[in-house]
Amino acid sequence: MSTTTFTAAPAAPVRRLGQARVAYLLLWAFLLVNLVILQVMFAHPSRPVPNTLTGIGRFLGLHLGFVMALQLLLIGRVPFLERRIGMDKLTNWHRWTGFAIFWLVVLHPTFVMLGYAQLDRISFFAEIPNLAKQMPVLLGMIAAVLIGVMAFTSVRMARRRMSYETWHAIHLVVYVVIVLSVIHQIYEGASFANSDVTKAYWWGLWAFAVGSLLTNRLFVPLVRNLRHRLRVVAVVPETDNAVSVYIAGNRLDRLRARPGQFFWWRFPGHNSWWQVNPWSLSAAPDGRTLRLTAKAIGSTSAGLRQLPVGTRVYAEGPYGALTTAGRTRENTLLIAGGIGITPIRALLEDPELTGDVVVLYRARTPADAVLIGELRNLVQARGARLHLLTGRTADGSQPFSPESLRGLVPDIAERDVYLCGPAAMATTVQRSLRALRVPARQRHVEAFRLGV
Structure with missing residues (x-):
């Protein structure tokens, strides 16, 4: 670790x-x-x-x-x-x-x-x-x-x-x-x-x-979409299997997107009309551009690397409650697994995320930690703490057991907890949060589940 x-x-x-x-x-x-x-x-x-x-x-x-x-x-x-x-x-x-x-x-x-x-x-x-x-x-x-x-x-x-x-x-x-x-x-x-x-x-x-x-x-x-006329302006590989797509358009501030939210994205002309995926914003929206970062899991996400600059974008949103609007405590714990780091990384740029902030980022290896350089810069700039948790569960690594969480964040029950990651990881973390008596109103969760 x-x-x-x-x-x-x-x-x-x-x-x-x-x-x-x-x-x-x-x-x-x-x-x-x-x-x-x-x-x-x-x-x-x-x-x-x-x-x-x-x-x-x-x-x-x-x-x-x-x-x-x-x-x-x-x-x-x-x-x-x-x-x-x-x-x-x-x-x-x-x-x-x-x-x-x-x-x-x-x-x-x-x-x-x-x-x-x-x-x-x-x-x-x-x-x-x-x-x-x-x-x-x-x-x-x-x-x-x-x-x-x-x-x-x-x-x-x-x-x-x-x-x-x-x-x-x-x-x-x-x-x-x-x-x-x-x-x-x-x-x-x-x-x-x-x-x-x-x-x-x-x-x-x-x-x-x-x-x-x-x-x-x-x-x-x-x-x-007629009003904002979204277009791809840059495609940037982040790791061997993750890529960021930068999207620009007209008056994006009128979308009122918040850090932690997501859009449903389509790329007409590059993919079939029915292919739509929910990807979170991986950077706080600035009114000029939006950024999504995806891991190559399905054919659509894997094909993002081949997106030509200028490709039209059709987006539905913003959606999601993983924002600071639901905060109840002064201090915050942000937990991410894999590509679930994207909304967590965006939250770190939210000026409303004040107080003491701790980030737990679970990745199989350090090389799999997407956006890790940006994360380190953000936590340093805001005086937060970052724990990169690596290793395989099969090898005995249990970073989200109640004992491990309490060891990393002793005052966890007094914090708002934001969680994004695979469904299995989210289930494990939520079970531990209940065992640690973190009230439901302090738990803000977004897991990777299929939805239409």
């Missing part, structure tokens, strides 16, 4: 912001209000339930419609949520909501077909082609199969066997699923035809979810 130590800068008062708490409260209120509405709908159906089995199927179908609309909001990159809750938590919720959709998709038609099979006095399997003759039901069945494919590719074992680009392309099917599901609900859903009030509810819910998606992922990015 290599360690560089400097004297800390003077501490300054910290603003205590409740932005994340407000976002959580609004989300819970949204969930509870809609769940109450669903129960009222189920209690007052538009037509009688033929039997208990179809009643269970209808109940599950009601909740399936709502959860799918909720999923659209989670993948809609709503700035209010992205900048207060953060990509890490939203991606995790998106994943679990996806599995909830999968099970509802399995159980909803199963109970409906069991109920109708009982009414028609035929077998369950004979009822499937019988119902499939109705076009709305067939569309629902197709949507169910597509959801099954997406669920399978989201299983950890399957994800490890495919590139990020392949996984992302498969999950674009979600938009086809939404269209098929809405058509199925309009023509087949009992609750949709219940009354004018229920129709207004479902149309309003879908309009809100789809409108948020189109606004935040299409219209706003289009307007911003």
Whole structure:
């Protein structure tokens, strides 16, 4: 382990912001209000339930419609949520909501077909082609199969066997699923035809979810990119497998990007339109240029070295809650693993990051430590401390155990902790932070997880 130590800068008062708490409260209120509405709908159906089995199927179908609309909001990159809750938590919720959709998709038609099979006095399997003759039901069945494919590719074992680009392309099917599901609900859903009030509810819910998606992922990015006209101005290799891309444009200060945030990046003309990657800013935005630094993991990141100067850039953002806006303490601990150093390095340039700052940077070898020269200059300039933690875990190196963290930063429970790195490392660090009784409000995390 290599360690560089400097004297800390003077501490300054910290603003205590409740932005994340407000976002959580609004989300819970949204969930509870809609769940109450669903129960009222189920209690007052538009037509009688033929039997208990179809009643269970209808109940599950009601909740399936709502959860799918909720999923659209989670993948809609709503700035209010992205900048207060953060990509890490939203991606995790998106994943679990996806599995909830999968099970509802399995159980909803199963109970409906069991109920109708009982009414028609035929077998369950004979009822499937019988119902499939109705076009709305067939569309629902197709949507169910597509959801099954997406669920399978989201299983950890399957994800490890495919590139990020392949996984992302498969999950674009979600938009086809939404269209098929809405058509199925309009023509087949009992609750949709219940009354004018229920129709207004479902149309309003879908309009809100789809409108948020189109606004935040299409219209706003289009307007911003037309305004700023982003272009690649320099491509600089940092290590054998890492590269920095400098991007310039018009009036970049109007993006209001903050150190620690990220954008979703596309390079039209160099990559396919659907290839998009979330890369953090690796330097504090100065209003004139933006810089991203990426490690060659997938085909898109590996191809950044061949980006010609002048290449057009299409960016969505800024997103992310890994900023000083959520600070609660005067002193700070910054933890990074691998290429997760990029937002941490940008945070070191944030003038709002005051007080005593300690940086823990985990890399396999010193040669793998991206931007290490810049880090040393920054910590020296601001009087911070840097610990470069190298070695393999398989060789017994456990730099993020509770004992190791307490040894490196004895007052860790009195600091805000910012963490960015691979999911496995983030899980280990968070487990240690809980063991060291670092309050949740002091933990600011962004892990590398797949997201659409």
